Amino acid sequence: MHNWNDEHALQIIEDCANAGHVLTTALRQLVDCFGFVDDAAIAPLATHFLRSKAEVYGSIQYYSDFRDQKPGQHVLRICQAESCQAVGSKKITKFVTAKTGISLGDTSDDNRLTVEPVYCLGLCANGPAAELDGQPLAELDEAKINKILSGISS
Numbered sequence: 001m002h003n004w005n006d007e008h009a010l011q012i013i014e015d016c017a018n019a020g021h022v023l024t025t026a027l028r029q030l031v032d033c034f035g036f037v038d039d040a041a042i043a044p045l046a047t048h049f050l051r052s053k054a055e056v057y058g059s060i061q062y063y064s065d066f067r068d069q070k071p072g073q074h075v076l077r078i079c080q081a082e083s084c085q086a087v088g089s090k091k092i093t094k095f096v097t098a099k100t101g102i103s104l105g106d107t108s109d110d111n112r113l114t115v116e117p118v119y120c121l122g123l124c125a126n127g128p129a130a131e132l133d134g135q136p137l138a139e140l141d142e143a144k145i146n147k148i149l150s151g152i153s154s
């Protein structure tokens with residue numbers, strides 16, 4: 001993941017707009033590159049995709065794949081959608097937040113871990129599901145997630 005760079009971000013935005021992509025494609029590429037969308041990108045995104053700044057900001061807030069803050073070194077996204085809730089994702093979430101001291105949507109003080117909600121990862125038959133740094137995690141229980149968290153903190 002790169003540090004935010006206005007020039008590089010503008011190049012991504014222009015390339016997406018010139019290729020005829022939609023706003024969400026540019027947001028996806030910015031998040032893939034920098035891990036988040038800095039406020040500095042809102043105005044150029046609005047200009048290039050003919051949206052208001054409020055619409056751009058709204059898209060970033062609406063989709064759980066996008067964020068407006070730099071994430072930690074690792075990102076754990078825990079599914080909060082119905083199928084996973086039915087098999088214990090709330091319990092897993094509570095366990096993670098208690099063990100790490102990180103609230104859902106926040107990053108640890110040492111910037112090592114961000115814990116985020118996500119609303120379905122397509123693993124509904126194998127919940128509770130989550131994703132660590134883009135890698136799927138299925139059929140989680142406290143023992144499994146505890147082992148994963150230990151791996152992150154070591």
Ligand code: FES
Pocket residue numbers: 079080081082083084085119120121122123124125127129
């Ligand atoms: S509801 Fe959790 S993966 Fe679909």
